[in-house]
Amino acid sequence: MTTLVLTVVGDDRAGLVASIAGIVEGHGGNWENSQLAELAGTFAGVIEVSVVPERADELRAALDVLEGLLTITAHTGGEADADTADARAVTVKVLGNDRAGIVRDVSSVFSTHDVSIDSLVTQTKDAAMAGGRLFEATVEARVPASIDLTDLQSDLERLAHDIQVDVTIDA
Secondary structure (H helix, E strand, O other): OEEEEEEEEEEOOOOHHHHHHHHHHHOOOEEEEEEEEEEOOEEEEEEEEEEOHHHHHHHHHHHHHHOOOOEEEEEEOOOOOHHHHHOEEEEEEEEEEOOOOHHHHHHHHHHHOOOEEEEEEEEEEEOOOOOOEEEEEEEEEEEOOOOOHHHHHHHHHHHHHHHOEEEEEEO
């Protein structure tokens, strides 16, 4: 099977997912994994589809019919990195007053330790009691076996102190 990773974006409206799913199924594809969201009136997402190699180009072409409703880009999926087989999964949660640069700062610590981010979900919301905006993030990541988890945790805790956010790590 060939894996296609579809990136989709367009104005949100009812029926977008059904339209994509119908084309995928109609061309012999199987919807494997996805992350889809509506953000500020825009529908966006990433979808992993498997299809027999002989029908991959046909499926790509068929998705063009949605042009105007959605912008869809199909990428051929790659093989998983062999170094990730022995990686440890960690979940990191960040909570604090919203300000510019939090994602940059946290992701830089991960990058420094060669940690791969599998999922990053962020949101801002009104702070109930204090006023202002709160920033929340949940990061699912893979830490290579060669990386000392204690060093990563120390750097994240130092960053949390510097930028005044709470960081929790579940390994």
